[in-house]
Amino acid sequence: MRNAFLIVWCAVYSVIGTAAYADDVPIDVVIVNTSVDTPMIKALSSITSEAIKEAFENGRQLVPYDAQTFLQITNTKSADEIVGKAHLYGVSLIVYMQVFLVGPVYTCNLTFKPLEAMSTFKEETITIHSTIPKNIPLKAAKEILKRHSDFLPVTIKQKINTNTYIIDAGQWHGLQQGRYTLTDGAECVVVSVKRYSALVTIHADYNEGQQITLNAGNKFPMIIKRIDAQIHENINQEYSGKKLLKGDSDGKRAIEATCVVNPLGNIVLPGYGAFLSTHYLGFSHSEPDWPGIYVALGAVATQLMLVPALGNLDVNFFPWVNGNKTNAQYRLGIYLWATLPVTYTVAFFNQLSYAYQKQKVLPPFFLHDDVTAFVASAIVPGGGLFYKGHRLWGHTYWLTECSLGGLLTYYWEDGGKRAVFAGAFIGIKLIELIHAVIASPVYSMYTYELSNNENVHVDVGMAPFQNEPCFYAYFFKNY
Amino acid sequence: MKQDSIKKYIILCVVFILASTLVYAKPKAGFGIIRGFSSEEMFLATLLRQHIINIAASLQIFDSVNPENLARQQQRYACYDEQCMLLFTREMGLSLFVIGKVSQTASGYRVHIAAYGLDIPYNGKEVCSYTATVKGTIMDKSDREASYIAEEIASQFMVLLCQRFQVPAYISHNTVVSDFTINGTFTCYTVEMLHDDFVSLKPMDNVTIVNNIVAGNGVYNDCMVLIDFKKEAEAIQQFYYGRKQEIVFNKAAWEDSCSLIAFTIPASATMPVVVPFFGYYANEDYEGLLLWIGNVVPYTGMQMWGLTHKPDTMKKHHEDISRHDRALYYFGWYMLFVGGMPSFVDSFSHSYLEQARYYKGKVSTMGDKKNEVYLSLLGGGSGMFYKGYRAWGYWYFHITNLCVYGLLYNYARPSEWDSANQRYRTHDANKSASYAFLSLLSVIKIVEIVHTLSVPYTISVVEQEDSRIEVLPVFAVNDYEKITGIACAMHF
Incomplete structure (x- = not known):
């Protein structure tokens, strides 16, 4: 019997639903998907449209509809009538969305068309690119969320008496019974809340249709952080080094290569053995970074020959043999070996x-790149910077720390110098650890995917500037 | 003529439905479509909806509309959103409807299910919203495992729904008009019309209700109480937790417990070698490996130092033996016999619980109350590690080790070599400090045992997004003000 009611009520709904809609539920945003319907693009565009809708829902300021x-619901037959109907139904914003494929790059154009003056969304078109289709909806959602206000703009729907009003924001917008402050400092008491409207008391005189702004907390930073994490996860999945190993664990291989394969390879062929060891991680047809x-060969030669050179080649080559060495030379010899x-x-x-950059593959444990970089730097000088692709920084930290370590060993008996070198070593190590965590990875496929998303950037290098080579170093942080 | 008859029929239906809701029958619930876009998402979404419907039916607290018909009508009118469903279900006279969405992420799925109440006290507001992430894919699982996973998620949503959902029951002449048998003490409310359809519930008195009759001398009429389903929530939680334990853990056996006891000393002694290589590294538990390096290696260092600097050897060289020397020696033995066990338990239980979480066959040695008791008695966080709580495990591990060392330090009797008399002079132990540390250790042990036995195993297949601590810097410059600060939020 109940099923019969259901069917009947569906019929009732289809008749009366349209009338009830406009009164009860606000329509703030209409999302128009103008993508060409090839099967692949159709699927991606509908997921993107859904993601944009979800972003508005998470934003909790503008109620979206596709x-x-x-x-x-407006009983409109043609899509050409959307703008006219939107004006009629009090829609604030129309978002036109088009997804298409240009070569290997998925592109999404988002055009915002505000139908009334808005402090958040301006009339503009933004273009989103990604080589990973799954990132298009996420990046579109992020663009929507970024444009939301930190405060909740609401409109006075109805004035009941001097201080009592009905506003067009309710539980959907994050309001609940209680006290809020307006951005002008006045107090707003929410007396009763419905899903899309609330009954409030404000000790100020407002007219119907007037806009006020509530200091209602938002969760954007958390949601954007979650979207970033998902984009990061997708990039990691797409460019994971696992695909080089046909299902074998790249993490295990990396640890084995670092601890066993590479040291043995370098004993046989110093410097070049490091390149050969990369094959253990699945790299083939690669070229070494000459x-x-x-540099490695030079460093190994220095480590082996420095003490004999300091002793004018009159001291024993092997560190464990004291020979004619001074105490400082003896200690330095042990340290260098x-x-x-x-x-x-x-x-x-x-x-x-170098291989990761050239072959467009991400290193292992990249899902937790900051933690891995920290650990790598804690164990190996410059390790975290190499991990994130900053090879020049990696070499700089390694050479600096190893030199300071050598000086510390050599001047161990001189208390003053020992303190200076130890202090400098610890200071640089701490700077390196912080740098390893905050540095953004520079792998091209990663930076491309997060090109609009960089918060912290540290870079140094040489580049031509007005026909002259120029050394540059910069650090910036976007808020 | 035909239109008139349809209208009459519709009006009759309206009257019947309104009448049926006025007598406050069981809340009429519609479990709508849980959406998914890809075939994988749709598979999980369908399973989820089916299990939600099944659990709701078994609870017998909802009067559910036919799910197939509801889904068909939703599809017919493309009515999947909250806004559309609010109107659709309001016209249908439902008290509650549920909709949701499953989306796939790189590491698994994200499930979002929300319930909306249409009667007092909700009037169209959201009752609860459940968001969870599930790692892995269900496509490589058998139908049974996929169904278990979906059922577990569905049960967690239903627990939340039952915890939050309330149904009004009106009191008329001291009698509660309801399909439910109501007993207990409730707050009696009157509905205050504020403006238009804005209402407020005004609390009056607390009333005691026995078998739907208000006890006492007062006369209550035209007021209502809100019935909740917290007991049902508790029952679902207990049932599904117990059921999962039955599914994923082998039956508790005395042999397993005896093996665990017999294996304690060898496990503890071999911990420095076995745990990092055959535990964490073999299971690719790198987080565990890093935590082990940071937390356990210093104690292993103390153990090595203590055992290699024996007081007897020092005596042969006529060296002074300090309290620390003796304490380190004793501590080395403690670590060798018992102190290594927590790390051993952590490395293996972590991978066992991971298997159990995703229904990857039956896991032995886990889920046994005897083992829980034994390991919590053994201390050092073993019990908490056994149940999958790493943070608590390390907390007890450190605090126990510090107390043990404090006890050994104060118990130790330092010896000084008296070169004049060619003999050792031995000092007394710090008895009062020893007793203090012993008492402290006993208290910690009792707390640890109670704590360990009271917490459930971490075998939930989902990671709930809403239970976390977020610390975020706040910087904002806008037309109104400039804000700089730090925000800390705990979601639970």
Whole structure:
């Protein structure tokens, strides 16, 4: 019997629903999907349209509708009539969305067309690019959320008496019974809340249709953070090094390569062994970073020959044999030989960083890139910077820290110098750890995907400027 | 003529439905479509909806409309959104409707289900909203495992719904008019019309109701009480937690517990080698490995130092033996026999619980009350690690180790080599401090046992987004003001 009621009420709904709609539920935004309907684009555009709608829902300021539902509820036959009907139904904003494919890049054009003066959405068109289709809806959602206000703008729908009003925001907008402040400092008491409207008391005189702004908390930073994490996750999945290993764990391989394969490879072929070890992570048909190999070879040669050179080649080559060495030379010899594995690891990290950039693959554990960079830097000088692709920084930290370590060992008996070098070493190590965490990865496919999304950027390098080579170093943070 | 008869029929239906709601029968509920776009999402969404409907039917607190018909009508009118459903279901005379969405992410799925109430006290407002993420894919699982996962998520949503949902029951001449048998103490409300259809519930007195009759001398008429379903929520929670334990854990056996006890010393002794390589590394639990390096390696260092600097050896060289030397030696033995066990438990239970979480076959040794008791008695966070609580495990691990060391330090008797008399002079132990540490250790042990036994296993398949701590910097410059600060929010 109940089923019969259901069917009957569906019929009733279809007749009276249109009338009831406009009164009860506000229509603030209409999302119009103008994408060409190829099967792939159709699927992506409908997911993007849904994501835009969800972004407005998460924004909790403008109630969204997709064009299809809007046409249905307004009893409109043609899409050309949307603007006219939108004016009629008090719609504030129309969002035109078009998804298309240009070569390997998915593109989404979002055009905002405000139908009334809005402090948040201006008339503009923004273009979103991604090589990963799954990121298009996320990036579109993020653009929508970024344009929302930190405060809740509401309109006085009805004035009941001097201080009592009905406003066009309710539980959907995040309001609940209680006290709020307006941005001008006045107090607003929410007496009763419905889903899309509320009965409030404000000790001020407002007219119907007037806009006021409530200091209602929002969750945008958290939601944008979650979207960023999803984009990051998608990039990591798309460019994971696992695909080079046919399902084997890239994390395990990286640890084994660092701890076993690379040290053995470097003992056999110092410098070049680091490049050969990258093959253990699945890289094939790759080329080595020759400058990196030369630097590693130079470092190994220095570590082996520095003490004999300091002793005018009159001291024993092997560190464990004291021979004619001074105490400082003896200590330095031990230190330099003991840090040979560090040099090998740095050479390996450099080759890996180069290979990841060239082959457009992301390193293992990239889902937690900041933590991994921190750990890598804590264990190997410059490790975190190599991990994020900053090879020049990685080499700089490694050479600086290893040199300071050498000086500290050499001048160990001189208390003053020991304190200076130890302090400098600790200071630079701390700077390196912080730098490793805040630096953004520079892998091209990663930066491309997050191109509008960079919060912290640290970079240094050489570049031509007005026909002259120029050294640059900069740090910026976007809020 | 035909139109007139349809109108009459519709009016009759309206009267019948309104009448049926006026006597406050069971809340009429519509479990709408949970949407998904891809085939995978739709598969999970369909399973979820089916389980929600099943659980609701078994609870017998809702009068559900036919789900197939509801879904058909939703599809017919493309009515999936909250706004559309609010009008649609209001016209149908429902008290509650549920809609949701499943979306796929790189690491799994994100499930969002919301329930809306249409009667007092909600009047179209959201009753509850449940958002959770599930890791992994259900496509590589058997139908049974996929169904278990969906059922677990559905049960968690239903728990939330039952915790939040309230139904009004009117009192007329001291009698509660309701399909439910009501017993207990409730607050009696009157409905105050503020303006138009804005209403407010005004609390009056607390009334005691026995079998739907208001007890006492007062006369209550035209007021209402709000019935909640918290007991049902508790029952669903207990049932599905117990059921999952039955599904994923092997039956508790004495042999397992005896093996665990017999294995304690070898496990603790081999911990420094076995745990990092055969535990964390083999199971690719890198988070566990990092935590182990940061938390356990310093104690392992103390253990090595203590055992390699024996007081007897120092005596041979006539060296002074400080309290620390002796305490480190004793501590080395403690770590060798018992102190390594928490890390051992952590490394293996973490992977076992991971298997259990995603219904990957039956897991042995886990889920046994005897093991819980034994491991919590053993201390050092073993019990908490066993149940999957790493943060608590390490908290108890550190605090126990510090107390044990404090106890050993004060119990130790330092010896000084008296070169004049060619013999050792031994000092007394700090007895009062030893007792203080022993008492503290006992208190910690009792707290740990109670705590361990009172918490459930971390075997939930979902990670709820709404239970977390967020610390965010706040910077805002706009037309109105400039804000700089830090925001800290705990969602639970």
